[in-house]
Amino acid sequence: MPILNDIKEILTGLSITFRHIFRKPVTVQFPEERRAMPERFRGSIVLTRDPDGAERCVACYLCSGACPVDCISMAAAEGENGLRYAAWFRINFSRCILCGMCAEACPTLAIQMSPEMFHCKRQVIDMVYEKEDLLIDGTGKDPNYNFYRHAGTGVVQPRGHGAGEQAPADPRSLLP
Amino acid sequence: MTWTATDIALMLGKIVLLYAIILTGAAYLVLAERRILGFLQDRIGPNRVGPFGLLQPLADVIKMITKEDMIPKAADRLLFSMAPAMAAIPAILTFAIIPVGAPLQIFGRQVNLQIADLNVGVLFFMALSSVAVYGVALGGWASNSKYALLGSIRGLSQLISYELSMGLSLVPVVMLAKSLSLADIVNAQADMPFIVYQPVAFVIFLVSILAECRRIPFDLPEAEGELVAGFHTEYSGMRFGLFFVGEYINIISLSSLASLFFLGGWRGPLLPPILWFFIKVGLFSFLFIWVRGTLPRLRYDQLMHLGWKFLTPLALLNILVTGWWLALR
Numbered sequence: 001m002p003i004l005n006d007i008k009e010i011l012t013g014l015s016i017t018f019r020h021i022f023r024k025p026v027t028v029q030f031p032e033e034r035r036a037m038p039e040r041f042r043g044s045i046v047l048t049r050d051p052d053g054a055e056r057c058v059a060c061y062l063c064s065g066a067c068p069v070d071c072i073s074m075a076a077a078e079g080e081n082g083l084r085y086a087a088w089f090r091i092n093f094s095r096c097i098l099c100g101m102c103a104e105a106c107p108t109l110a111i112q113m114s115p116e117m118f119h120c121k122r123q124v125i126d127m128v129y130e131k132e133d134l135l136i137d138g139t140g141k142d143p144n145y146n147f148y149r150h151a152g153t154g155v156v157q158p159r160g161h162g163a164g165e166q167a168p169a170d171p172r173s174l175l176p
Numbered sequence: 177m178t179w180t181a182t183d184i185a186l187m188l189g190k191i192v193l194l195y196a197i198i199l200t201g202a203a204y205l206v207l208a209e210r211r212i213l214g215f216l217q218d219r220i221g222p223n224r225v226g227p228f229g230l231l232q233p234l235a236d237v238i239k240m241i242t243k244e245d246m247i248p249k250a251a252d253r254l255l256f257s258m259a260p261a262m263a264a265i266p267a268i269l270t271f272a273i274i275p276v277g278a279p280l281q282i283f284g285r286q287v288n289l290q291i292a293d294l295n296v297g298v299l300f301f302m303a304l305s306s307v308a309v310y311g312v313a314l315g316g317w318a319s320n321s322k323y324a325l326l327g328s329i330r331g332l333s334q335l336i337s338y339e340l341s342m343g344l345s346l347v348p349v350v351m352l353a354k355s356l357s358l359a360d361i362v363n364a365q366a367d368m369p370f371i372v373y374q375p376v377a378f379v380i381f382l383v384s385i386l387a388e389c390r391r392i393p394f395d396l397p398e399a400e401g402e403l404v405a406g407f408h409t410e411y412s413g414m415r416f417g418l419f420f421v422g423e424y425i426n427i428i429s430l431s432s433l434a435s436l437f438f439l440g441g442w443r444g445p446l447l448p449p450i451l452w453f454f455i456k457v458g459l460f461s462f463l464f465i466w467v468r469g470t471l472p473r474l475r476y477d478q479l480m481h482l483g484w485k486f487l488t489p490l491a492l493l494n495i496l497v498t499g500w501w502l503a504l505r
Contacts, residue, residue, distance in 0.1 A: 003486075010471065017216045017470040027220040 037115035039141075042100045044116045045091055047131065048109065048140035055135065056110035056147060059086040063102035063111050071095035072102060083153065086131060093119045094127035108147035112140040182285075190291055194271055202424040203233035209424075209465045216469035240417035248320060248410050255318035260415045263311025264422030266304040270429040273297040275359050277442045277450035289442075289450070290359060297358040298350060301433060302343055305388055309335045311422065312390070312397050316407035327406025330476055331397035334387060337483030338394075342384035344491035345377040348498040349437050362441035369440035376494045378438045380487050382463075385430040387479065389423065391464060393471040394479055431460030 028035050037043060050056050059076035077087035102111050114136075121127050139145070160167035207222065207229060214221025223229040247256055275290035294300050309331055316328025350356055352373060353364035364370075371378045387394040398406035408419045435441060435456035444452035474482070 013470045014466060017466065020218055021212070021215045023218050025215070025220045026218050029220070 037117060039115060041115040042098050042113040044114055044119060045102065045134065046112055046114045046136045046140065047089065047134045048112055048136060048138060050146040051139055051144060055085055056108045057086050057089065058084045058108055060107060062105040062107065066101040066105035068099060068101060069095045069097055089131035089134065091129045091134060092127065093129055094124055109142050109145050186287065194291065198268065198271055198425055198428060201428055202421050205424045205427060205461055207232050212465045213469050240414050243413040245413035245415060250320040251410065252318040255314045259311050259315030259318060260418035262314060263308060264418050264425065266308040267422045267425040267429055270301055270304050273300055273358050274432045274436065275362055275441060276453050293357055293359045295357045298346055298356045306339060312407045319410035321410050323403045323409045324407050327397040327403045331390065331407060333476065334394065334396055334479060337480045338384045338387035341380055341483055341487035341491050342388065344488060344495060345380035345384060346437060347495050348374050348377045351498055351502060358436055362436055362443065365440035365443060369438060371438040374438065376490065380491050381434060381437065383487060385434060386467065389426050389430060389464065392468040393474050395473060396476045396479060399473060427461055427464050428457060431457045434460050
């Protein structure tokens with residue numbers, strides 16, 4: 001009797017769905033509850049510091065060059081000790097596709113992907129993050145790495161302070 | 177019987193009360209369906225508006241009313257605007273004959289918890305359930321859209337395949353109760369509900385009312401995924417809402433009828449009659465939602481095969497057997 005088999009199948013289906021009523025829902029109610037993302041999740045981008053608390057970023061532009069959507073921009077500057085740093089550093093998260101290429105390109109491990117994943121703003125301009133918004137107080141994924149300890153500093157005195165050396169020209173004042 | 181002012185006031189009171197109850201009931205059935213379907217699928221369902229999402233129906237109504245009410249250019253305007261009412265009114269009218277509880281004694285007068293005890297109650301219900309399909313048929317036709325037309329054609333062909341078996345499955349009930357009045361049918365189940373004598377008729381009726389409601393697994397006139405939304409593809413705003421509310425009122429009224437015909441209506445031990453009635457209706461409504469969350473949609477040739485080649489002969493056989501049994505008893 002195929003009909004008995006059909007009835008059995010229907011009842012099996014009904015019993016399976018009935019059992020699911022009492023199961024814990026898999027829903028995560030987003031703004032209140034948040035899933036803990038895996039450590040290597042490619043979420044929002046941060047700028048980390050080295051173990052001594054100094055900025056790791058040396059403004060080499062590699063991240064900005066690697067970025068396929070051109071969302072990273074910065075201006076390099078040189079400190080008193082001749083070390084480079086970013087005068088300003090800007091990521092436009094409304095363009096960022098979280099591909100992680102900037103983090104791969106970074107020679108100093110300054111720019112890293114964090115597991116945080118919520119960029120939700122009312123205004124598009126609020127999606128543009130400045131250096132202050134990006135810098136975090138931690139070392140990120142590699143806690144002991146310090147670029148200058150491996151590479152050395154190379155510059156022993158500030159530019160223009162050596163014997164027989166002139167102060168660097170300001171390119172902006174040389175414009176015709 | 178002459179009507180006094182008290183009688184008229186009492187009748188109006190009952191009508192208003194019933195209206196309020198079924199419309200709220202239908203609104204909350206929508207919420208219940210969404211939540212229970214959510215639980216069936218390991219989700220939570222709408223729980224944002226108010227505590228446990230209890231104000232969700234209100235939010236839905238506000239959304240429906242404030243939406244743009246569009247009528248397609250090529251539509252038949254008169255029929256297009258009438259069709260949602262034609263779907264909802266028969267569903268509401270069915271409640272006129274449903275006894276929701278035992279007759280009450282208030283200030284020495286007997287108050288039936290039923291708006292009209294028609295002596296042809298079963299026929300009235302059958303007639304209304306046939307009229308209800310006009311909402312689908314005309315709504316689909318008046319939209320002047322191919323999907324809507326296909327949906328309404330399916331609705332009609334579905335009607336002729338289940339209506340017969342539904343009517344035939346009620347014949348043994350009428351034979352046992354020796355009356356077409358719903359109050360008498362409930363009274364005839366004083367010592368034993370008819371489901372005990374008529375399990376086959378009960379199953380046939382259950383399958384038929386699933387088809388009557390046009391719900392999964394028999395939601396061929398709507399069939400989202402094949403026909404967009406079937407007969408109400410072109411409807412928006414509160415007109416769509418009326419189709420929707422009509423469907424859920426239909427669920428409640430058919431659940432009430434199933435419990436009246438086979439489970440003894442408001443009869444039950446210990447608890448007050450009205451509570452028993454609501455429990456039974458709730459159980460049937462839950463069954464509707466549960467089946468929707470479980471079964472896939474039938475093809476329409478399968479539905480017709482089921483209706484014509486299986487349910488109708490089975491119902492006829494059931495009538496025959498019931499007749500023999502009643503004659504030889």
